[in-house]
Amino acid sequence: MVVVTTSTDPNASETVVTPGGTRIERSEEFIQLLTPTGERVEDETFSFTHDDATIAANLRHMVLGRRLDTEATALQRKGQLGLWAPSLGQEAAQVGSGAAIAGLDEVIPSYREHAVALMRGVDPLDLLKTFRGTAMVDWDSVATRFHLYSFVIGTQALHAVGYAMGMQRDGVVGNPDPADNGAVLVYFGDGATSQGDVSEALVFAASYQTPTVFFVQNNQWAISEPIEIQSRIPLYRRATGFGIPSVRVDGNDVLAVQSVTEWALDRARRGDGPTFIEAFTYRMGAHTTSDDPTKYRRREEEAAWRAKDPIERVRTYLLGRGAVDQAWLDELDAEAEALGVRVREGALALPEPRLEDYWALTYASLPPALAAQRDAYLAYEASFEDADGEGGR
C-alpha cells in the first residue's frame, strides 16, 4: 500500500491543543514543485514531465477560469445571478487536475469546478443558467464528459464510484493501449469528507478497486467552519483507514497538482484502484455570494494566502525563464476580457424558462394526471390574457 505522505520535512507535523481541549494534528507538508515565489523545487517522488508550453496552457486556463469567476461574482452583486459559488484562489487545484485528464476519463464535479468546466468545453453561459435560474443543469454531460453539478454535499462521490464500476464492466480499465482506458475524477471539498456518502464511496471504491480518483479541494473553510471541525488529522490520512492510497499536494501549485493527478489517474486506468488526493488550497472568496467571510476569519489569514496566489507564481516563473513575454500575457488578458464581456452580455440575454416545459421533464412519458395539471395551469395563465392575446399577469 502506497501512502505518500510527504517529501519535505517529516517533522513539520505537530499536535495542537485548542482552547477547548481538542487535540488536533496539524501539518502543512505537501508535494510542491513550484514555490509561491515562482521557483522550481524538486520532489523525490513526483516530477513534472511536461514542457513550458503545457505550463503556459495551464496559466491560460487559470486566467480564464478566474475571469469567469470574477465576472459571475460581479453579475451576482448586480442582481443578475441568484447565487454564485466563487472559485477564486482554487485555479491551480482545478486546472492542474483538469490538465491530467486523458484517454476516456470522466469528470464528476461538485458545484465549484468552473475552471475544469471551461477546460472540458462547457459553455460558460450554460454554467450560468443554473445560477441565474433559467435552467436546472443545462450542459451535455455525455459529450463533454463533465457531469452535472451536484448541490447536495458529497453525493457525487457515490455516483463517481458507480460510474467507475460501470467502466470496469465495460472493459475500459487495464488495457495495453492507454488510450483505451479511462477513470473517473471526482471533486469534492473538505466539508464533504464528513458526509456519510463520501465514507461510503471510499468503502465501495476500496472494495471493488474502482478506477476512481477522489480529488479533495481542501480550501480550509466549509462556509464558516474551519477544517478542524471536520477532521483532527490531515484529511488525506483519512483515506488510509479505507485502504486507499493518498497524497497531499500544494493545491496552489499547478505543476504539482498536475503531476500528482496524472499519477493517480494512471494508476486508476491501469487497474490499480482508487487514489485520494488532498489539494491544500484556500477559498480566497466567499463560500457563495450569500456568505460573509469577515464574520469568521481573520484578514491576516487571507493576506497570508494571497501571497500564495496560484496564478502569480506561474506568471513569475514563465516570465523569468523567458517562456512567455509581456506581449503573450497581454494577449491572454485580452482573451480573458473578451470572455468577461461574453459572460456579462450573454448572461443577461439567457432565455427565460417557461414552467409549462418542466412537466415533460419529470417522467419519460407524461402521465395523464401531470398532463391535466399542466393543461390546467396553461388555461389558468391564459385566463389573464387580454383581447389582443397579450399576457396580462
Add this chain to the structure above:
Amino acid sequence: MSETMTMAKALNAGLRRALEADPKVLLAGEDIGKLGGVFRITEHLQRDFGADRVIDSPLAESGIVGTSLGLALRGYRPVVEIQFDGFVWPAFDQITSQVSRMRFRSMGRLSMPMVIRIPFGGAIGAIEHHSESPEAYFTHTPGLVVVSPSTPLDAYWMIQQAVASDDPVVFLEPKRRYHEKGEVDLTEPPLPLDAARVVLQGSDATLLTYGPMVKTCVEAALAASGEGRSIEVIDLRSLSPLDEATIVASVERTGRAIVVHEAARSGGLGAEIAARIQESCFYALEAPVLRVTGYDMPYPPSRVEAQYLPDLDRILDAVDRSLAH
C-alpha cells in the same frame, strides 16, 4: 404456457429473464449473491450470471443506491435490493434528491433506469423496522414510479416491466405474500405497468387497495357477497402514477369507495386517493370515502400486529358504515 409458483419464485424467474434479455441489467444489494438474498428472491442468479452482474454490496444503503445511479449514468440498468423496508431510509436522500430527478435536473438529457426493490409490510412476526410500509414517502416524490404486485403473475411481469422502464421504479414486494402460490402465464404480460386491475366486479361499493391487502380485500368482498352485497375490488398495482381512469369509472358506478392499506393513515396514499375521488366523483358519491389503514403510531410489537393491521372484519365494518349512508 403457464406454471404454478410462489411470488418469491415468480420474482426470481422474472429477474432471471430480465438478466437474460439485456446484458446491461445488473443486480446489487446485501447478501443477494451466494445467499440469494434473505428472502431468496435472487437465489442462484449470481451462480448463473456471475458476480459482476449480481453484486454483493457493502452494508450501506445510500452507497448501494448512489453507486447504482453512477452505473445507470454509464448505461447500466441496476436493480437494487433493499433488504427490508425499514432500511431504505439511509438511501432516501439518494432516491429523492438524485435518482428521482436526474431526468429533470439534466433538462431531459439523462434518464435513470433503476429499480429499487423493497420487501414491505407486516404480518410476519418481525422485530422493529422489518414491517414498514413506506410507500407514501415515495409516491409524494415526482419522478419516481411506485408499484406493488399482489400476485405471482403480476410479480413475474411487473418486475420485468420495471426493469425495462426508463424511469426509476420503487418496487414494493408484499413480503407476507412471498410464499403464496398462483398461476403465472409466461407468454405475455397481462397489463401495462401503470394500469390498475379490477379483481372482483361489484356494484355496491369499491375497495381500493394494493400489494398485501389485495388478498384481504378479496376475502372481505367474498364474505360480503354471502350477505348479498356486491363489492368491487381494485388492485391499484401502480401507486404512482395512479390509474385514475379505472378508479373514477368504478366509483362513478358504485358511489362508494373505501381505501385499504397497511401504512399509517395520516398523509398516506389513501388520503390522496380520497381527495382525487372527491374531486372527480363528487356528485356520484353516496357516502364519504373511508379509509381502513394502520393506526397513526410506529409499527407496534408483533404480538399486536394483527390488531394494528387491516383485516377482513375491519374492512367489512367499513363496508357496513359506507352502506349505512
